[in-house]
Amino acid sequence: MEIILKPIGIIISPFNEKEQTPIQSSRSQAIGRIEVAPEFSDGLQDIEGFSHIILLYVFHCAAKDTLQVRPFLDAQLxxxxxxxxxxRPNPIGLSVVRLLARWENTLEIAGIDVLDGTPLLDIKPYIPEFDVYEAxxxxxxxxxxxx
Ligand SMILES: C[S@@+](CC[C@H](N)C(=O)[O-])C[C@H]1O[C@@H](n2cnc3c(N)ncnc32)[C@H](O)[C@@H]1O
Structure with a gap:
């Protein structure tokens, strides 16, 4: 099965180099923006009510995938x-960021850990009751x- 997805917008980030990009949003204070395409603007209704949002996006500058990797925080495979x-085989990323403000189709966010121009696939509200588990x-x- 092949799946074709259309980005709903783009993430505007201060980072243009992978090496300078924070490795997780929880470790990042960086501020950036989301520009949502006008055709999806009705979908942003009520988003201001959430302090945090979940972003799903494509690692559009990812290198060729391999099934075994050395992650950023470990030397082992x-x-x-x-x-x-x-x-990764499907280069999809997930970040929980702070929602600082909204102006029409623009969301100001903090906790950026992606490159400038990263295509955004979806936005979901972060709701601790749904999203926090004691692991x-x-x-x-x-x-x-x-x-
Ligand atoms: C370890 S990933 C974690 C991202 C996300 N929080 C997650 O867990 O899916 C973050 C790193 O991916 C790389 N990266 C960020 N945006 C990218 C993009 N659009 N294409 C390729 N690599 C990217 C950068 O090196 C960044 O430090």
Whole structure:
């Protein structure tokens, strides 16, 4: 099955180089914008009510995918599906960012961890009751987590 998706907008980021881009939104204070295409503007109704939103996007500058990768935070190889590495069979990324303001089709956001011009596939509200779990295992990351 082939799936064709149409971006709903674009992420405007201060970062143009992968190496200078934060590796996770939770570690980023960077401010940027989302420009939603006018045809999707009705879909933004009520978004201002949420302090955080979930972004789904395409890693459009990803290199060729491999199934085993060395993630940013470890020197060991891991299966790509055990990591957040951008080079993956379907190069889809997910970031939870802070929603600072909205002007019509523009959303000002904080916590950017993507390159400028990243195509945005979807926006969902972040709702702690749905999205926060107490995890009992965090795999290889357990030995790498910051104090
Ligand atoms: C480790 S990924 C994590 C992104 C997201 N929070 C996730 O978990 O899916 C973040 C890194 O991907 C790379 N990156 C960001 N935007 C990209 C893009 N549009 N194309 C390719 N690589 C990108 C940068 O090196 C950045 O530091």
């Amino acid at each position: 891991h299966g790509v599906f055990s990591t957040r590495y951008p080079n 009992s295992r965090i795999g290889w990351y357990a030995s790498r987590r910051q104090a």
